[in-house]
Amino acid sequence: MYKNILLLLFVSLLFFAGCTSSEIQTGEDAINVSLLQKYIFFLASDSLMGRDTPSPGLDTAAIFIAEEFKNDGLKPINSSYFQRVKMGKIKLGSNNHLAATINDKKINYKIKTDFTPFEMTGNKEVNAPVVFVGYGIDAPKFNYNDYAGIDVKGKVVFVLRHEPEEDNPESIFDGKKATHYSSVDKKVEIAIEKGAVGVMVIQDPLNHSMLNPRGFPWPSLSKLIPEDALPLSLDFNEREKIPVVQVGADVAADLFGSVEKLKEIQSSIDKDLKPASFEFKNVLISLKTETEFLDQSAKNVVGLLEGSDPELKEEVLVIGAHYDHVGVMKKHRDDEDYIFNGADDNASGTSCLLSVAAALSKMDTKPKRSILFIAFCGEEKGLFGSKYYVENPLIPLENTVAMLNLDMTGRNSIDSLFIEAADVSPELKEINEKENEAVGFTLLYSSNIGSGRSDHANFIKKGIPALFYFSGMHPDYHKVSDNPDKINYPKAVKVAKLVLRTAWQIANDNKKYSLIKK
């Protein structure tokens, strides 16, 4: 009996292994050069005009990818294959003013001459007392707090740029290097936490001679900067916004009596590293800033392969690739190629992703965990699509066990492949290495761990282990010559097969993977 049970178990195991082996073989067989060519030649065709974010060409690519997801039996999420990624340009509005009433005397200041809003400013008007809070830093790790013993709730704060002892190699603020407390963004974050309703920033006069109110160089206030140079930015309500302006020497002189007086105060803060914060007496600030958001949203394309295990299907593996590129060259000769087709960057990764989806659709057995395929937009603008996704996940991030990112997977030698972020994702590295035994790449591990080079970085920032598949740099990178004829299709096939095998293992696993924080 016992022998029979053992035999049965052995046969079952053989059957299961054979089934798994043949399943993965079925999937691998579905990935071939002609499939990759079909995808890459379409995505990198001139008709898509370089797939800039946003652009009609990108929209066409999104529809194509969504159709493929649908054909492969992937499910939409919330009835849609698209996730709208809210992004746009922030333009300076026309209603901005700054005035100070000092001892009942009102002084109106001029934009650009006396004050300039920063790009993170809010659309608000405030009328409030003003408090000088030194460098505007509260840094418990450095035992330094400009806000100690002073109430700024409902008030405007006046802060110096940078941090104490800026040029002192022995400064507690990391010597001469700037810590994140030095940035205006961090000062504003702290001011909001403390309840301030507005921020006036001035260049620290002790270390810098130019005290002009620089703020953000808005095209509308500039002689040369064109309006279309305004960068795209994501629109998700990360935090409250309040008016934030940089002010010039005249404003400082009106408030402090003279710039020299402000220098003296700064000097004493630097010397003692003690706060010298105070509320200005008989001073009221009237501050209004206005920006306009020009919507230029684009779409992530999503498709879900639901897991087969009743419990594990709640967990998800994300396989991602960005499908955008950098558009067209505006200034060019008539006879010159001007379209950045981005065949390798990243029609190749997107096509590998589509191939893996297609392969899984051909397999009879579905993985236990779910697999979410995401084609990201806006990667070239600053990893926007993936950043938006991790801030607005369609499946809770706590259920996301891993992320595999494909970016530039079709060039260079067929023998080798770069795997990045492996050093922070040790179990994923192990699985990938094991699966690679059947695929045969020489895997190259870059020391450029999980950094901000591609979309996986945003998942790593959220604590999700990831691997980044990358075939290496080449002379056509971000050039009009990155065309489909330069792609090493057999290599792209191998990459897709490796990703399929690794994804299959992860999706049939029940383990949680670690992420090493560096």
Added chain:
Amino acid sequence: MKNLLKIATLSAIVLLTAFPAAAQSYKIKYNFETDKSYLYDYTMTNKMTQEVMGNEMKFDSELNAIIRMQKQGDTESGNSILITSLDSATVKTSSPMGDTTMVMTDMLGKRIKLEISPLGKIVTREVLDSVEASLMNAQFNRETISLPEMSENEIKPGESWTVDKVDSVETAGGVFINTSKNVYTLVGKESYKNYECLKITSVSELTIEGNASMQGFDFVAEGTGKATGTIYFDNEKGLLKEMVQNMELQFNLAGTGQQNIIIPITQEMTNTYTLK
């Protein structure tokens, strides 16, 4: 009463000894010797800060170089023909990406031919060995020492003269125009490293404007700056002994094309030239 007289006499003596020096005027001009090479130790420390979405990135660098200036001869109008080049150049950089040291071998020995008036004004400039113009090294197609321009008139201590300069630098398919308004003031005569030198201070206002295009990335730059300097000039030999300039430049780089970006950049530089 006697004390008051003493004080008055003493004051008069002090004034008398000071006055002749103050009253003396100088015709300041360069006097290079033909076939002679002049070597300057050059150090440039540069702190650059870039801002992107409220976050700052700091890049520090230090260039140590030896500048060679050799006089070839004179023109008929009495101007000097000088060949300038770099004998050595090493750059140390420190940035969030890491610290590096580079020996700039590509720049060494690349000659610029200058015709310079006795007052130090550049009359003509010819690049004899060009360096491929890119954003990084466009400046190396320029002389690496900018001699202060002296006054056409005789100058007394305390007096100033103004020099306006316009320079256009071609780089990366575009042109950048730098202007400066420089006010020089003769402080007086001072002993500098055992040489009797004229001490001159300078205050400059700077502007930069321009545009360029690289691989579908079109960009413009605009900015303003301030500089102050101290110069020690050996007027007997007609040689610049030392010049220290502190400069702060705020400019904005805006690009369209593959990326749309606007980056405020601040550069704080100290340039020190010392005759070896």
